[in-house]
Amino acid sequence: GSPNTSGKYAVIGYYMLGPDEINKYPAVDFPVSNISPEKAKMLTHINYAFIGINDKGQCDLLKGANEQKSAEVFQLLTNLKQYNANLKLMFSVGGWAFSNDASPTANRFRDAASTPAARTEFARSCIAFMKKHGFDGVDLDWEYPRKQDANNFVALLKEFRTQINQAEKTSQSDYQLTIAGAGGAFFMSRYYHLLDKVVEPLDYINLMTYDFNGPWQGVTKTNFHAHLYGAKDEPKFYNALREVQFNPPKSWEEITKLFPSPFALTADAAVKQHLIMKVPRNKLVMGVPFYGRAFRKAGTDNYGLYQTFNTQKGDPYRGDPTWLVGCDKCVERNEPRIATYADIKKMLAGGFGYKRHFHSEAKAPWLHNAKHNLFVTYDDKESMKYKTDYIKQEKLAGVMFWHLGQDDQESTLLKSLHNGLNKK
Numbered sequence: 001g002s003p004n005t006s007g008k009y010a011v012i013g014y015y016m017l018g019p020d021e022i023n024k025y026p027a028v029d030f031p032v033s034n035i036s037p038e039k040a041k042m043l044t045h046i047n048y049a050f051i052g053i054n055d056k057g058q059c060d061l062l063k064g065a066n067e068q069k070s071a072e073v074f075q076l077l078t079n080l081k082q083y084n085a086n087l088k089l090m091f092s093v094g095g096w097a098f099s100n101d102a103s104p105t106a107n108r109f110r111d112a113a114s115t116p117a118a119r120t121e122f123a124r125s126c127i128a129f130m131k132k133h134g135f136d137g138v139d140l141d142w143e144y145p146r147k148q149d150a151n152n153f154v155a156l157l158k159e160f161r162t163q164i165n166q167a168e169k170t171s172q173s174d175y176q177l178t179i180a181g182a183g184g185a186f187f188m189s190r191y192y193h194l195l196d197k198v199v200e201p202l203d204y205i206n207l208m209t210y211d212f213n214g215p216w217q218g219v220t221k222t223n224f225h226a227h228l229y230g231a232k233d234e235p236k237f238y239n240a241l242r243e244v245q246f247n248p249p250k251s252w253e254e255i256t257k258l259f260p261s262p263f264a265l266t267a268d269a270a271v272k273q274h275l276i277m278k279v280p281r282n283k284l285v286m287g288v289p290f291y292g293r294a295f296r297k298a299g300t301d302n303y304g305l306y307q308t309f310n311t312q313k314g315d316p317y318r319g320d321p322t323w324l325v326g327c328d329k330c331v332e333r334n335e336p337r338i339a340t341y342a343d344i345k346k347m348l349a350g351g352f353g354y355k356r357h358f359h360s361e362a363k364a365p366w367l368h369n370a371k372h373n374l375f376v377t378y379d380d381k382e383s384m385k386y387k388t389d390y391i392k393q394e395k396l397a398g399v400m401f402w403h404l405g406q407d408d409q410e411s412t413l414l415k416s417l418h419n420g421l422n423k424k
């Protein structure tokens with residue numbers, strides 16, 4: 001189906017149930033009932049995260065997920081259309097934990113994309129799953145195809161498009177195909193040389209323009225994880241797009257002009273890098289985080305910004321979960337490096353010593369806790385306003401966010417996106 005069928009900006013929210021939540025449903029953090037009619041009206045798409053790929057290379061529930069419970073949840077999601085007839089329900093296949101290079105199931109996408117027969121069967125099974133549960137399309141969240149997978153990735157998306165077009169004909173429906181795409185040059189460089197061919201079969205490419213900085217970096221500095229623009233004195237990164245083999249080849253002069261290095265890793269950079277490869281603006285969706293990232297033992301200068309830090313790496317987190325003062329849920333989750341927007345609002349309001357700052361160049365807020373040497377990078381309604389203004393001025397397709405369950409009770413962030421895109 002054509003993108004933006006409703007003529008409005010896309011507002012694509014991920015609805016995530018954790019690994020074992022589906023079998024405990026509705027005793028979960030964020031049941032579907034939390035998606036009020038008012039929220040449903042502000043969304044154009046809900047992407048259910050996640051469906052997996054089974055050992056036969058087919059779309060299937062994640063291992064251990066109860067069929068009956070899953071069908072119930074999918075029914076609750078599709079019932080939301082009663083509040084918004086234009087709402088499209090997509091399911092998302094994969095995700096970081098399922099598909100990253102170090103994941104035990106890293107080969108599932110690679111194998112499913114590796115031969116014509118595997119691609120046909122994978123697409124067939126996903127479309128059958130889509131029809132069975134009343135979804136309106138498929139979102140592929142492969143994080144990420146490797147360079148050696150890039151051609152197979154394009155062939156896979158083409159096969160999905162072929163079968164979706166067939167399915168649309170036989171059932172007079174409007175199905176969509178989207179992917180979650182890299183927001184940072186490092187992962188982007190794996191398939192960047194084929195980017196126009198990757199996007200051709202898609203309705204949207206949802207850029208994961210977040211996680212630019214985080215605890216995984218051993219020795220770099222605290223910095224924003226999803227800022228819109230670069231700041232002149234921020235720590236810069238090597239531009240991996242300089243290594244991309246273009247066909248036809250580009251001269252070194254052209255490459256150094258197109259891909260300055262080092263450069264500020266930002267959302268604007270990711271959008272411009274996609275426009276260089278002629279990705280149509282009406283397929284480009286900017287991803288925004290409803291979560292923040294916290295750094296421990298941040299240096300005290302500059303209100304904790306661009307300072308060295310010492311946050312334990314490793315997945316899952318094995319250290320002390322209590323150092324992000326005021327984030328009770330972080331202790332429950334045993335993950336102090338990620339705070340939801342709802343957590344951050346409580347931390348800021350709770351008198352724990354956090355002070356909010358806003359960077360005038362990056363257009364990003366941050367919290368600094370001088371007493372505990374903490375730095376928290378996140379998005380709030382002020383930064384979302386700049387991002388929705390940007391989406392309108394660059395004539396992009398809309399906004400995607402990770403994820404619905406991380407907003408506050410008042411739906412502050414979803415409202416800021418909806419109002420920013422739909423009001424003058």
Ligand SMILES: C#CCO[C@@H]1[C@@H](C)[C@H](OC(=O)NCCNC(=N)NC(=O)NC)[C@@H](C)C(=O)O[C@H](CC)[C@@](C)(O)[C@@H]2OC(C)(C)O[C@H]([C@@H]2C)[C@H](C)C[C@@]1(C)O
Nearest residue numbers: 014016018019095096097141180208211315316317338402
């Ligand atoms: C695609 C994605 C984000 O995945 C999240 C995981 C992978 C979560 O990642 C994020 O929240 N990432 C935010 C950026 N989003 C993406 N990378 N992808 C995305 O938005 N796609 C649309 C990280 C921070 C996390 O909590 O991972 C822990 C180890 C620290 C992990 C891998 O153990 C894990 O732990 C819990 C929190 C219990 O959840 C699971 C998963 C086992 C699930 C499967 C992963 C999930 C949903 O929490």
